Amino acid sequence: MKIAIVGASGLVGRKMVETLNKSSHELVLYCSNKSAGQTLNGLKLIELNDKTLQKVDIALFSAGSTVSKLWAKKFSKLGAFVIDNSNAFRRETSVPLVVPEINPHTINNNTKIIANPNCSTIQIALPLFYLNKQAKIKKVIISTYQASSGAGKKGLLDLENGTAVKFPHPLTDNLIPQIDIALENGYTLEEDKMRFELKKILECNISVVATAIRVPVKNCHGASVYVEFEKPLSKEKAKAILLKANGITLQDNLEKAIYPMPISANNTDQVYIGRLRQDLDNEKALSFWVVADNLRKGASTNAIQIMEIVKNFI
Ligand SMILES: NC(=O)c1ccc[n+]([C@@H]2O[C@H](COP(=O)([O-])OP(=O)(O)OC[C@H]3O[C@@H](n4cnc5c(N)ncnc54)[C@H](OP(=O)(O)O)[C@@H]3O)[C@@H](O)[C@H]2O)c1
Numbered sequence: 001m002k003i004a005i006v007g008a009s010g011l012v013g014r015k016m017v018e019t020l021n022k023s024s025h026e027l028v029l030y031c032s033n034k035s036a037g038q039t040l041n042g043l044k045l046i047e048l049n050d051k052t053l054q055k056v057d058i059a060l061f062s063a064g065s066t067v068s069k070l071w072a073k074k075f076s077k078l079g080a081f082v083i084d085n086s087n088a089f090r091r092e093t094s095v096p097l098v099v100p101e102i103n104p105h106t107i108n109n110n111t112k113i114i115a116n117p118n119c120s121t122i123q124i125a126l127p128l129f130y131l132n133k134q135a136k137i138k139k140v141i142i143s144t145y146q147a148s149s150g151a152g153k154k155g156l157l158d159l160e161n162g163t164a165v166k167f168p169h170p171l172t173d174n175l176i177p178q179i180d181i182a183l184e185n186g187y188t189l190e191e192d193k194m195r196f197e198l199k200k201i202l203e204c205n206i207s208v209v210a211t212a213i214r215v216p217v218k219n220c221h222g223a224s225v226y227v228e229f230e231k232p233l234s235k236e237k238a239k240a241i242l243l244k245a246n247g248i249t250l251q252d253n254l255e256k257a258i259y260p261m262p263i264s265a266n267n268t269d270q271v272y273i274g275r276l277r278q279d280l281d282n283e284k285a286l287s288f289w290v291v292a293d294n295l296r297k298g299a300s301t302n303a304i305q306i307m308e309i310v311k312n313f314i
Contacts, residue, residue, distance in 0.1 A: 001025045001057045002025070002026045002028065002055075002057050002058075003028070003056060003057065003059070003060065004028045004030060004054065004058070004060070004075065005020070005027060005028070005029050005030065005062070006059060006061045006062065006063050006067065006068075006071060007031065007061060007062040007063030008030060008031055009031040009038065010031075010063065011149055011152055011153055011156065011295055012062035012295055012300050013031075013062045013300075014040065015295050015296060016060055016300040016304065017029060019301075019304055021041040021043070028046065028054055028056060029044070029046060030045070030046055030052070031045045048067070048071060053071075053075070053078070055078040055079060055080070057079075057080060057081070058082075058083065058310060058311075059080045059083070060083050060085075060303055060304075060307065061082060061083065061085060062085040062299065062300075062303075065086040065087050068088035072088065072089070076112040076113055080112070081113075081114065082114070083114050083307055083310065084113060084115050085116045085299050085303055087118070087189075087193060089113050089115045090115040090118075090193070090200075091196060091200075094111075095111070095113050095114065095115050097115045097117050097197060098115070098306050099117060099129075099201055100306055100308075102125060103203070104309050107306070107310060107313070108313065109313050116302050117201060118194065118197055119146075119294040119295075119298025119299055120150075120190070120194055120223060120294075120298070121193065121194050121197040122302055123221065123223065123290050123292035123294075124142060124198065124290060125198055126245070126247055126271045127248060127271065127288065127290060128140065128198065128202060128225075128227065129201075130245040131229070131238060131241060131242075132204065132206075133241075135229035135284075136204075137202075137204070137206045137227055137228070137229055137230075138206065138229060139207040139208075139209075140206060140209070140225060140226065141209045141225070141226040142208070142209070142223055143211045143213065143223065143224045144179075144194075144212045145221065146179055146190075146212060146213065146214050146221045147215065147217040147220055147221055147262065147294060148167075148216070148217065149219045149294060150179075150298075151167065151179075152166070155167065158170070158171055159216055171214060171215075172216055173216065175213055175215055177211070177212075177213050177214075178212075178214070179212040179213070180193075180212075187210075188212060190212040191210040191211065191212050194208060194212070195208040195209075218262075219262065219266050219295060220262035220263075220265045220266050220291055220292065220293050221262075222261075222262065222289065222290070223289070224289055225288055226279075226285065226286075226287045227285060227288075228284060228285045229284045229285065232284050235277065235278045238276060247270065248270065248272075249270040250272075250276075251264075252273065252274040253274075254275065258274065259275050260272030260273065260274045260289060264291075265291045265292055265293050268296065269293070269296050269297050270292070271291075271297055272290065273288050273289070274288070274289050275287070275288055276288045
């Protein structure tokens with residue numbers, strides 16, 4: 001099978017190349033004119049343009065929305081299934097927004113463009129999906145603690161160098177309560193993405209209030225999540241559900257100081273849950289803390305899991 005990776009030299013692209021280079025697939029690595037000519041895992045990086053465009057079976061995009069809007073349909077017209085990590089197509093009703101453990105059924109022969117959700121959305125959607133099956137969710141209140149790598153190579157450089165090139169303020173010794181652009185309603189686009197995407201993935205009209213914060217951590221996003229259900233759900237029952245849940249690892253023993261943290265989630269593919277607590281004033285509500293590697297389960301791993309489903313239609 002021939003697979004193109006558009007944005008192969010980026011933080012997400014490199015993770016996809018690392019994984020797929022171990023497979024038997026033929027890989028075509030695309031980038032901009034900046035990285036063209038360099039090699040990655042022994043493969044040459046090619047500038048994406050009309051002359052270098054090739055017919056492939058699957059195209060994995062991680063080069064930002066502008067590049068996706070310009071190039072995704074050109075690949076799909078040549079017959080490729082496109083799996084896109086950007087925000088370009090997530091809101092289109094004909095485009096499935098997929099977390100493979102949750103909604104693989106939304107992919108079929110005709111879904112030539114498939115969207116990977118926002119990195120924070122993926123790690124929050126997964127536990128909510130399993131809990132929602134048990135006790136319908138009414139409302140979710142989220143505060144995210146998002147790593148600098150979530151903003152790509154330039155975000156990581158801002159943290160390393162103490163600069164404010166990608167972010168509106170220096171991130172070193174700081175917390176920035178803004179991720180992505182400001183909207184007229186007072187939220188940021190990142191917060192709005194979480195609200196929209198959780199409803200689309202979970203296929204229900206839950207109420208979502210999100211606050212997204214950039215923190216001076218290199219990699220792995222954390223989120224504090226408060227969930228209100230239609231009916232009572234005990235901490236013990238929730239724990240039993242999450243223990244069995246595909247894609248989730250529980251790390252929940254406060255007395256022994258066991259809970260998810262970026263340093264332990266780094267370079268792994270699971271979504272880690274801990275600090276599971278009952279709302280002491282509401283038997284229909286729980287809180288938890290969730291951490292995942294934004295470059296892996298939040299992007300490259302999720303996209304490659306989608307790719308494995310797509311292969312059934314080729
Ligand atoms: N970082 C995350 O945690 C994360 C998580 C989920 C989704 N995403 C999404 O994934 C995408 C990539 O993110 P990232 O963090 O990997 O960004 P990044 O590190 O900044 O990498 C961007 C990549 O896009 C390439 N690119 C830029 N302009 C291009 C063009 N005109 N044609 C072809 N390639 C071009 C760059 O190539 P050069 O090396 O040549 O500049 C580089 O390979 C974004 O849409 C982002 O929203 C990121």
